[in-house]
Amino acid sequence: MAFKRYIPVESISELTINRLSVYLRCLQQLEHEDTSTISSQELADRFHLNSAQIRKDLAYFGEFGIRGVGYNVTQLREHLVNILGLHEERRGLVVGAGNLGTALSHYSGFNTGGFRIVAILDSDPHKIGKRVPGGLVVESVSDLTKIVKERKVHIAVITVPSGSAQKVYDELVEAGVQAVLNFAPAQLKGHTEVKLKNVDLKINLELLSFFLTHASRLASIT
Numbered sequence: 001m002a003f004k005r006y007i008p009v010e011s012i013s014e015l016t017i018n019r020l021s022v023y024l025r026c027l028q029q030l031e032h033e034d035t036s037t038i039s040s041q042e043l044a045d046r047f048h049l050n051s052a053q054i055r056k057d058l059a060y061f062g063e064f065g066i067r068g069v070g071y072n073v074t075q076l077r078e079h080l081v082n083i084l085g086l087h088e089e090r091r092g093l094v095v096g097a098g099n100l101g102t103a104l105s106h107y108s109g110f111n112t113g114g115f116r117i118v119a120i121l122d123s124d125p126h127k128i129g130k131r132v133p134g135g136l137v138v139e140s141v142s143d144l145t146k147i148v149k150e151r152k153v154h155i156a157v158i159t160v161p162s163g164s165a166q167k168v169y170d171e172l173v174e175a176g177v178q179a180v181l182n183f184a185p186a187q188l189k190g191h192t193e194v195k196l197k198n199v200d201l202k203i204n205l206e207l208l209s210f211f212l213t214h215a216s217r218l219a220s221i222t
Helices: 014-032 040-047 051-059 073-083 099-105 108-112 141-150 162-175 201-213 215-221
Strands: 090-095 115-122 138-140 155-158 179-182 195-198
Touching: 014 040, 014 051, 014 073, 040 051, 090 099, 090 141, 099 115, 108 115, 115 141, 138 141, 141 162, 155 162, 162 179, 201 215
Parallel strands: 090 115, 090 155, 115 138, 155 179, 179 195
Antiparallel strands: none
16 A cells, blocks of 8 residues: 655654654554544553554654544554555564574564565584574574575564674675674674664663663652
8 A cells, every 4th residue: 555755754853753653553453353444543542552543653754534523543554654664574583592682583573574584693612503492493694695695685683792793794794784683682783784773671671770760760750
């Protein structure tokens, strides 16, 4: 289903895209419940969102819904799938066959979201050749470039120790990967031609720790 984008894609913030993913999950749940139409206010009330923000975010991409009626749940879900590029299969690989990498390599949510993990790589000779849950066999990171090209990999997930992360990232870029999700606790030197997203679990835990530490003061301010 086509949509009309009203503003340049580079003007759309990452936070807006994150919210689109949230809206998509809400619509999928509503569709599962056989809800056919819903207004922005009903959507906001049901899922603790902001109705004005919903309308603003969607307006970046076109005109959706009918005034006084609301949004067609299935049609809006299909629009968001297209906007997020989930109508195409995105092939990915994981570098790092530790606990996190192994878990991500067979995470079922990827398959239902348009993503498919086609390889898991490691440099440890004791891990190479072993089958992980989900059916993939750990392959050597030395074959990274060959695997990226032959299996048409678009996205890579880095779960290696911080000391190895930059080298792995540079090799992924050189191999032609277009986007990287980095779970290593390291600030990587980016490449402008590749989209890099860092996910530092420790930073998020420290954020929660801050709010727990200052909970009483923050409550008094609000």
